[in-house]
Amino acid sequence: MESIAEVTDTGAVQAMAHPMRLRILAALREPSSAAAVARDLGEARQKVNYHVKELERVGLAQRVGERRAGNLVESLYQATAATYVISPRLAWVDRPRIEALAEQVALENLVAVGERLQQAAALLLDRAAFDGEKIASAAVEAEVRFADAAQRAEFLKEYMAAVGPLLKKYGDPQGDAYRVVLAVHPEEKS
Structure with a gap:
């Protein structure tokens, strides 16, 4: 199982829109059968089995084995990732956005940085939620106004x-790795 997966398929997003499927994905962080998930969620086995099959169909869950339960053989399923992040690019199918990203390298980089930041935050949240880890992090946001382009x-x-020397001064090759993101972009017009 991947730790994080970026969802870029509309079918997968539609499948995730069902609240029960999100609960099933959470239950499938570890391999389990549809029947066991149904018991855990207090839902009918047939209902959960249907939703597990739909999650499998769109690639959010996969069959990972089987086990005997009495005279029955149960299929075991697991989520394909511990965490899913929906890509904002999924909604950007129109030609003007695609062309703007292709023509403006700095803007494309800003979008890519935003996606990586979203994924990193989701992974750190998982470490805090499931591993009990205290996450050392910081975020600084400020607004600045410029009179003109110059x-x-x-x-x-x-x-x-200013940033280059600061990164060099505190960048210890032997220390823990941290990602520093510094972004400058126009404020959203209101």
Whole structure:
């Protein structure tokens, strides 16, 4: 099982839209049968089996084995990932967005950084939730206004000059690895 999977298929998103399927995926973090999941969730076995099959059909769950339960052989299923993150690109199928991302490298990079940040946050949340780990993290967000493009360019120049030495000063090759994300983008117009 992957620790995280990015969902980029509309069928998988539709399957995840059903609240019971989300509960089933949570129960399938460890291999289990539809009958055992049904007992855990207090739902009918047939109902849960149907939803497990739908999750399997769209690639969110997979058959991982079988076990004997009396005279029956039960199929065991497991979620394909511990955590799923829905890609925002899934909704960006129109030509203007696709062309804008292809033409503006910095904007494409900002989108990619946002996706990686979303995935990292989801993984860290899992470590806190399931492993009981205390996560050392920080987020800083600020608003700054520029009178014109020249002032914005000067800010970016100084910004990069200030960050480089700071990263070098505190970057110990022997220490724990941390991801530092610094982003500058226009504020959403209201």
